[in-house]
Amino acid sequence: MGVLTISDVRKHYGGQDVLKGVSIDITDGEFLVLVGPSGCGKSTLLRMIAGLEEINGGTISIEGEIINELAPKDRDIAMVFQSYALYPHMTVAQNMDYALRLKKIPRKDRDDRIARVAEILGLTPYLDRMPKQLSGGQRQRVAMGRAIVRDPAVYLFDEPLSNLDAKLRVQMRFEVKQNHARLKTTTVYVTHDQVEAMTMADRIVVMNDGRIEQIGTPLELYDHPANLFVAGFIGSPAMNMIEGTVADGLFTAADGTTIKLGDLRNQVSGDIVLGLRPEHFVLDPAGIEVDVLAVEPTGAETQVMIRLAGQPVILTLRERRSFIPGETITVRPDPSMCHLFDAATGANIRPDQSVT
Incomplete structure (x- = not known):
């Protein structure tokens, strides 16, 4: 189970407020995308969920348990980074196995998990290769596989496709969604690319300047934007x-x-912006x-x-x-x-x- 609740979460660096009271209820198995321009606070929020940033106000909980003070390793969360963050001196199999060894999972169970996930992601032929021998798309699959084998309550993705070329991004979008449909694990995905958000999300959270502008399904945001910011941000061309x-x-x-x-519209009158x-x-x-x-x-x-x-x-x-x-x-x-x-x-x- 992976019900994730974010309640009035705040973050500041010195005198600058980065998150200004963010609240989101994320249901079990939901694929939620945080989208917004650079500097809006979406990656900071993701890192706070992961335990990599201190929470200055509010609470974050999984299945009703507040995790504000838990160490990252104790949060039952797996994170996929933009930079892949693979260990260069380890093989693909060893990268996927590392977190399982730290949790002292028996060797046979670890091997079974790695084999199953490698089959899902098409990595079976590459298990003995080093990261430098892989393409960008294959490295991203390894980063995803390392998260999947842990079988966490929540997956976090921090702009994982931004380093890939356009064609590979489209392919990987499909694979991420396909794996989510198979695993049905709660997922929070950060991107600045509204096309990724529209094509992948069950619901989208549009953020701007540390606040939430609107939450809804992709078509709700596209057809019924709450304000000018959402209307201009969601849709390509704008x-x-x-x-x-x-x-x-x-x-x-x-x-x-x-x-x-x-x-x-006959009853509307005054100064307006037509969209x-x-x-x-x-x-x-x-x-x-x-x-x-x-x-x-x-x-x-x-x-x-x-x-x-x-x-x-x-x-x-x-x-x-x-x-x-x-x-x-x-x-x-x-x-x-x-x-x-x-x-x-x-x-x-x-x-x-x-x-x-």
Whole structure:
């Protein structure tokens, strides 16, 4: 069992607050991803769970037992680091065996565990090799295997894929999730890559400046961001943001461009920021005339940068047609998919709310 509870956890270095009262309830077997920009406190929180950083306030508990004062080795937690942290003088098998020997597990049980995990991770042919004889992806599998053989209550991953090339990152994302589905062990995974977060998480915790901005499933955060920060951070390409005012269901940008909003927005009025996902535009002869600034074909989709309301805006289109920088096209935002954010607070505005 691995129910992990983080209650009002705080951390400071000197006079600087790094974590400002973080609370998360993580269920047994959940794959939770902490995501946010560099310096937001996500890796610090992970290291506090592992016992590698002192907790200045609040509590962390596993299955109801507070572990604040427990040594790292007594927390029933295994951690996979960004740098792999393998012992260079030990073979793959010896790296995986090291923690088991410290726990004085009988040799046969250790060998059985290593053989089982090596089979799962495709490491059986490499058990007698040294880390320097392995590729980056194989080293990362060894680091994962060393954690898995311990059979802990909780796994911690600290940006484990950031040193891999793009193709290998995609492959390893799949393998990490596949192993989680097989093992069903509670996992906390830190990344600054929101694509990793979206593709891997059961739930995502979006952090910023030592605080939690929003917790939810990937699609909850994508479809219903709580505020401008989450809306801009979750999604690739990012959500387009246009400042203006809204009244009677009509958005007006600073340059006079108007966009008709859905009927549910008729009660919203005041200064707002309009949020539009790149895929929520269609080509429409009766739409808004815009100039094409740049074109990025990706195969299945085409990213088109246009100038809308006096600023660059990204469109994601599936139409197989050519666009030329400098040409004029007509587009229409989907009014039912518009997000409105309070210009003063950044909060997402519900259809029954008004702003001043």
